[in-house]
Every structure is written in structure tokens, then in C-alpha cells.
Amino acid sequence: MLEKNKETVRRYFTELWEKQNFDIIDQVFTKDFTGHLVNPSKGKEGIQKNVLIMKKAFPNGRLEIDDLFGEADNICIRWRYVGKHEGEFMGISPTGKDIVLKGITIERFENGKIAELWAEMDIYDLLKQLGVINM
Template sequence: MSATEVTRNKATLRRFHDAFSTGDAEIIAKTIDEVVDPDAQIHTPLPLETKGKQAIKDVLAVLHRGFPDLRIEIEDVIAEGDRVVSRNTVTGTHRGEYMGLAPTGKSVTYKEIIIARFADGRVAETWAVVDVLSQMRQLGAIPS
């Protein structure tokens, strides 16, 4: 893989995160359609029936319903070959139902690491590690 392709893949992952942070459902969906393969393999266990890029759209819709002001701050982006890793801090305010929890109005800050494999300039596979335990503790769903 050329240095140009690696740079392009890093920029694509940043574009995805930037779109997500807008909170605009149309921008998010359009960006996913442009940068994610329709049949992308999502290796993170999700409580969804959908697959591929639709699963990503569904996860982001759930997050934005629960945290309409959700933002991703990219801490690190590391790329090698066809893989791009992003270490992020996520912040938001719990203003809508999320994972069975009624809105609490509480702010949350948690970490995540996303690994994306690219093929032909699009996300073809993802793996994510999200600190859901920290998120749930901050919402009061799990005692600290």
C-alpha cells in the first residue's frame, strides 16, 4: 500500500469521525454511504439485527438519540498498510433514552479505540473497543 493510500485512509477515518460529531443525521448517513463498504464486516458485538454499513448507521442513530450533542475528539491516528487505528475521547449529555435508561441529563466522557481496514478507499472491516462500563457508571446504571 502506498504512502498516498495510507494518508487517504487516515483522512477518510477522520472525515467519518467529523461527520459523526456534527450530530446531523443527513451528513452522517451521506458520509457513511460514501466511506463505508455496504457489506463492511463489523466485528464489535452489537445488539442489532442489521449488518454492514446499515449496522453502523443504526449504532450512530442510537447514540445520537441518547446523546444529541455527542462529540468525538481524536487523540491519536495510527496507520499501517490497510489498517487505521483511532484512539478517541467521546463526550456527550444523556438527553434521550439510551440502552433502556431514561434521560438523566448527565454528561459522560469515555474512551474508545476503533480499528478500520480499508479496501479500495472505503472501510471494509471495523473492530471497536468502547469503555461502556465507564459510560454506564457515569449514567448511574452501575455503581462506581
Template sequence: MSTAEAARNKATFNRLHAATNSRDPEIIAKVIDEVVDPDVQMSTPLPIAATGAEALKQVWVMLLKVFPDVHVTVEDLIAEDDRVVIRNTVTGTHRGEFMGVPPTGKLITYDEMFVFRFADNRITEANGIVNVASQMRQLGLLPEPPS
């Protein structure tokens, strides 16, 4: 893959990232339709019955209900061949029920990493790791680890 293709994949990811930080479900859905293959293979466990790009749209609807001020900060972004790898920090105020916990008003911060595979300038595969244990500790569902 050429450097130009890797740069194009990074730019495509950056469009998706900017859309998610808009916090506007319509903008997010529109950009997902433009840059994510409808049958994208998602390996991240999601609490949603939908698959493909529809699952990604529903995740963002859910996140915006739970954390209306959600913000994703890209800490690292690496593009090589047909892959873009990102490490994010996610923050948001817990304003909606999440994992059975009513809103706490707490600012929640957690990390995640994703590897996206691209074909024809669209995301066709997404493999991710989300630090759910950190979310659960901050919501009081898990004890803090011993120091």
C-alpha cells in the same frame, strides 16, 4: 502499502470523523455510504439487528437521540499498511433513554478504540472496543470501583 495509501486512508477516516461530529444524520449517512463498504464487517457488539454499513448508520441515529450533542475527539490516529487505528474520547449529554435509563441530563464521557481495515479507499472492517462500563457507572447502573 505506500505512504500515500496510508495518508489516503487517514483522510478517508477523517471525512467520516468530521461527518459524525456534524451531528447531522443525513450528512453522516451520506458519508458512510461514500467511505464504508456496504458489507463492512463490524466486530463491535452493537445493540442493533442490522449489519454492515446500515448498522453503522443506525448506531449514529441512536447515539444522536441519546446524546444530541455527542462529540468524538480523536486522541490518537495511526495509519499503517491497510489499517487506521484510533483512540477516541466521546462526550455527550444524556438526553434520551439509554440502556433502560431515562434521560439524566448528565455529561457522559467514555473512551473507545477502533481498528479500521481499508480496501480501495473504503472501510471494509471495523474492530472496536467501547468502554461500556464507564458509561454504565456514569448512568448509575454500576458502582464506582473502589479507590
């Protein structure tokens, strides 16, 4: 089951983040999914909202997996989101700067689907890259 869960994560990263195929949500997330993110989310609408926020701000952005491992019903992913800031993000007007947002996500699976997700992202470093913080 662990390998199947890893493949599910790879699949939704590709389908959701690269292709914006929102149909994948029903296939890989439970109906009562909860996301513990910068913008907390519940269900299909919450997932779509988070993807669209990033795609609006970084339209050419791509999500890359650096590490993927797990145990039992939990999968951990170390990832980076690479793109160019071309739309408003967190009230910040487009800067045209290239960014690399790094993060770690843990997904908890139930019956082969993602039921809960925790994400930690280095927003501080992103704000430095955008020139909002000069330290």
C-alpha cells in the same frame, strides 16, 4: 495510501458523527462492510443505526479523535464521545449527566474504503458516569 486512509477516517468522523450526513457512508464504506461493535452492524443500515442510537441518547454528543495511526490497510483511532445523557440508552432513562465514553477503533481498508471495523468501548466507565454502577 496510509495518509489517504487516515484522511478518510477524519472525514467520516466529522461528516457522520458531527453532521449526521449519512450520504458519506457510500463514499467511505464498502457495500459489504462489517462492524464488530456493541451493536454489530452490516452495511449502511447498521452504520446508521449505531449513530442514531448514540445521537438519540446523547443529542449534543461529539466524537473527538485523541490518536490516529496506522500501518498498511489498518487505521487505529483512540477516541472519546462527549455529551449529555438526554435520551434513553441501553434501557437507562435520561439522567442529564455529562459523559465521556472512551474507545478504540480499528478500521481495515480495501481499495480506499472501510471494509471492516472493530470497536472497543469502556461501557463500564460509562455506566459508572450514569450512576448505574456505584463502584
